[in-house]
Amino acid sequence: MLTNILLILITAAAAGYGYYLTFRLDRWVGEEKKLQADEEQNESQESCAVVFGEDEWTEEIGGWLKSRGLRPVFIEEACLKKDWKNVSLVIAISSSDEDNLSVCNLLRKIYHTEQLYGICNDQVNYIVYKRFHIQVLNRDIKITEQLENAMSGNEVVIA
Incomplete structure (x- = not known):
C-alpha cells in the first residue's frame, strides 16, 4: 500500500514537472519567434x-x-x-x-x-x-x- 502511494506521488510529480517544462518551452519558443520577427523587420528596413x-x-x-x-x-x-x-x-x-x-x-x-x-x-x-x-x-x-x-x-x- 505504501509503495503504491509513493509510486502515485512520484508519477504525479513527474507529470507536473513535465507540464511545467512544456509550458516553459512554449513560452521560450514564443519569445524566440518574437525576437526573430523583430530582427527580420529591422533587417528588411x-x-x-x-x-x-x-x-x-x-x-x-x-x-x-x-x-x-x-x-x-x-x-x-x-x-x-x-x-x-x-x-x-x-x-x-x-x-x-x-x-x-x-x-x-x-x-x-x-x-x-x-x-x-x-x-x-x-x-x-x-x-x-x-x-x-x-x-x-x-x-x-x-x-x-x-x-x-x-x-x-x-x-x-x-x-
Missing part, C-alpha cells in the same frame, strides 16, 4: 548589398559596405529572400562569368537593383557584361578601390 561568390576580398568588401551604411549579405548560391526589400547594390565575385551574369540579372529583375558589379573572368564575356549594364571589375586590382571609383562616377579601368 535597412538597405543591403548582396555579394555573390566567395573570394579573398570577401571580408574586405564586407567592411567596405558596412562603412557605407549597407548591410552585406553574402551568398554562395543563387537564392532570393523576400525580406531583402532594399537591395541597393549587387557585387558578383565568383569565378564563373555565367553565374555572375545570371545572379546580377536575376537580382535586377526581382529587386530592381541598378548598381550591378561583377568580375569578368574571361575577356570574351566583357561585351555581355556591358550589354547587361553590369560594371566590370578587374580581379587583379583591389576591388574596394574599383567600387569606390565606380560609385563616385569615375570609370573603372580594365587593364
